[in-house]
Amino acid sequence: MAAGCRDTRIHPRLNWRTEFRDTAVERAYQHSMQSHDACQMRYAMLVCAGLLLTFSVADYHLLGFHDSFTLLLIIRLVVMSACLALAWAVWRRPALSHHATPVNVVCLLAIGGLLVTIPTRPELTGVHLASVVAASMALYLFVPNRWHWILINNTTLGVGFIVAMLLWSPMSGGMMVTILLLLAFLNLLGGSAVTQFNRLRREQFASLVAEREANHRLQAEIEERCQLEGQLRHLAATDDLTGVANRRRFFELAEHELKRAQRDKTPLALCMVDIDLFKRLNDRHGHAMGDLVLASVAACCQTVLRETDIIGRYGGEEFVIALPNADLNTATTIAERLRVAVAELSLPMIEEAASLSVTIGISHVKPGETWLDTAMLRADQALYQGKASGRNCVVVGSWLDHGRHAQREPGQLMLDAAPTTGDDATSIKGLARGLPPALC
Numbered sequence: 182m183a184a185g186c187r188d189t190r191i192h193p194r195l196n197w198r199t200e201f202r203d204t205a206v207e208r209a210y211q212h213s214m215q216s217h218d219a220c221q222m223r224y225a226m227l228v229c230a231g232l233l234l235t236f237s238v239a240d241y242h243l244l245g246f247h248d249s250f251t252l253l254l255i256i257r258l259v260v261m262s263a264c265l266a267l268a269w270a271v272w273r274r275p276a277l278s279h280h281a282t283p284v285n286v287v288c289l290l291a292i293g294g295l296l297v298t299i300p301t302r303p304e305l306t307g308v309h310l311a312s313v314v315a316a317s318m319a320l321y322l323f324v325p326n327r328w329h330w331i332l333i334n335n336t337t338l339g340v341g342f343i344v345a346m347l348l349w350s351p352m353s354g355g356m357m358v359t360i361l362l363l364l365a366f367l368n369l370l371g372g373s374a375v376t377q378f379n380r381l382r383r384e385q386f387a388s389l390v391a392e393r394e395a396n397h398r399l400q401a402e403i404e405e406r407c408q409l410e411g412q413l414r415h416l417a418a419t420d421d422l423t424g425v426a427n428r429r430r431f432f433e434l435a436e437h438e439l440k441r442a443q444r445d446k447t448p449l450a451l452c453m454v455d456i457d458l459f460k461r462l463n464d465r466h467g468h469a470m471g472d473l474v475l476a477s478v479a480a481c482c483q484t485v486l487r488e489t490d491i492i493g494r495y496g497g498e499e500f501v502i503a504l505p506n507a508d509l510n511t512a513t514t515i516a517e518r519l520r521v522a523v524a525e526l527s528l529p530m531i532e533e534a535a536s537l538s539v540t541i542g543i544s545h546v547k548p549g550e551t552w553l554d555t556a557m558l559r560a561d562q563a564l565y566q567g568k569a570s571g572r573n574c575v576v577v578g579s580w581l582d583h584g585r586h587a588q589r590e591p592g593q594l595m596l597d598a599a600p601t602t603g604d605d606a607t608s609i610k611g612l613a614r615g616l617p618p619a620l621c
């Protein structure tokens with residue numbers, strides 16, 4: 182068979198009643214079909230009631246206003262009421278369409294009603310046979326019922342018909358055999374139609390379930406991949422030792438902030454933070470301890486900064502911080518707070534905890550600067566100025582022209598004259614006021 186014509190249906194395991202062998206699956210199937218079956222049951226009962234009413238008119242024409250007509254009318258009214266009652270009950274409670282008792286009581290009532298018409302007009306063999314055929318087909322195809330109940334109802338109808346014919350309308354042996362064969366063929370047809378119908382509906386259900394499961398699996402896989410992708414993206418953007426942004430990610434975020442600052446005409450400050458005499462600490466306590474200190478300093482910086490501030494590991498024991506919406510004065514205050522916080526860090530693993538300190542170089546992006554490089558360079562220069570001036574201080578780099586220290590600008594803090602230390606609180610105050618600060 183060509184690949185395009187391959188049978189892609191799912192063939193579920195069914196029992197002789199063409200129901201799922203797995204009872205849980207069958208229950209799920211029945212549940213999924215409930216509203217459909219309830220609707221079909223309602224229509225079947227309403228149509229049946231309508232037909233009975235119509236047949237009563239035909240009875241009147243055939244029998245006239247006679248006792249047998251009255252008897253028939255009463256029987257038809259009883260069956261009709263039962264059909265209407267079932268239609269109403271199923272409308273109120275759709276689950277009733279899958280309850281054997283009410284459905285079969287109405288079916289047996291209808292069968293009984295049909296059979297009692299035979300003695301009233303025994304000569305109309307053909308009409309009775311046609312009625313039995315129509316009723317049998319309705320029981321097979323129109324009334325949603327389980328296979329074994331359909332079989333029982335149809336057997337009752339067939340046997341009842343034969344008995345009624347034998348009792349009230351004797352016929353030749355040949356005619357009887359013909360009727361028997363006809364009924365047998367009718368049941369064979371009805372039975373195979375129901376079997377195929379049940380099989381097809383359950384195949385469809387099984388395919389739907391399989392498709393849903395495949396979709397769920399796919400959905401779970403997509404979610405897992407998204408999660409993994411998120412983790413990978415996080416790993417690619419994070420410095421795994423300190424947990425802050427790595428250099429590449431820092432510049433991505435900082436460039437973004439630079440654009441925003443230019444658009445909104447707001448200040449953007451940069452800080453370069455370097456741990457003092459880190460090599461000595463490494464040499465004394467080993468790299469593992471050095472790593473711990475690095476992570477602690479990064480964590481300490483994060484506690485001092487706002488959520489909107491960006492911190493990244495620039496390399497080695499050096500961190501870089503972007504402070505959106507911060508001018509030089511604000512940045513100086515934050516940097517000083519950061520310097521003090523690191524100096525006060527208590528790290529039980531190193532005895533020189535008290536001597537742990539950082540030097541911070543500060544700069545800001547000036548109007549007209551479209552890249553971070555120049556401001557970074559100024560901060561770097563300020564940092565080295567701080568190192569040269571004895572470390573553990575904050576230095577503001579205000580002006581750098583192509584790597585050369587330029588002349589002082591009125592009202593600006595000079596790169597080579599702005600270090601502050603914990604000992605020199607006045608210098609930081611001076612910075613904040615924009616006054617020329619003292620050397621540390």
Ligand SMILES: Nc1nc2c(ncn2[C@@H]2O[C@H](COP(=O)(O)OP(=O)(O)OP(=O)(O)O)[C@@H](O)[C@H]2O)c(=O)[nH]1
Binds near residue numbers: 458463568572
């Ligand atoms: N433990 C550890 N050490 C690192 C890491 N990256 C760089 N270092 C070390 O950091 C030290 C930096 O030393 P230097 O550049 O001389 O600076 P310093 O000793 O801090 O001196 P100053 O900056 O002048 O105060 C070197 O010994 C590097 O090996 C790291 O990821 N973990």
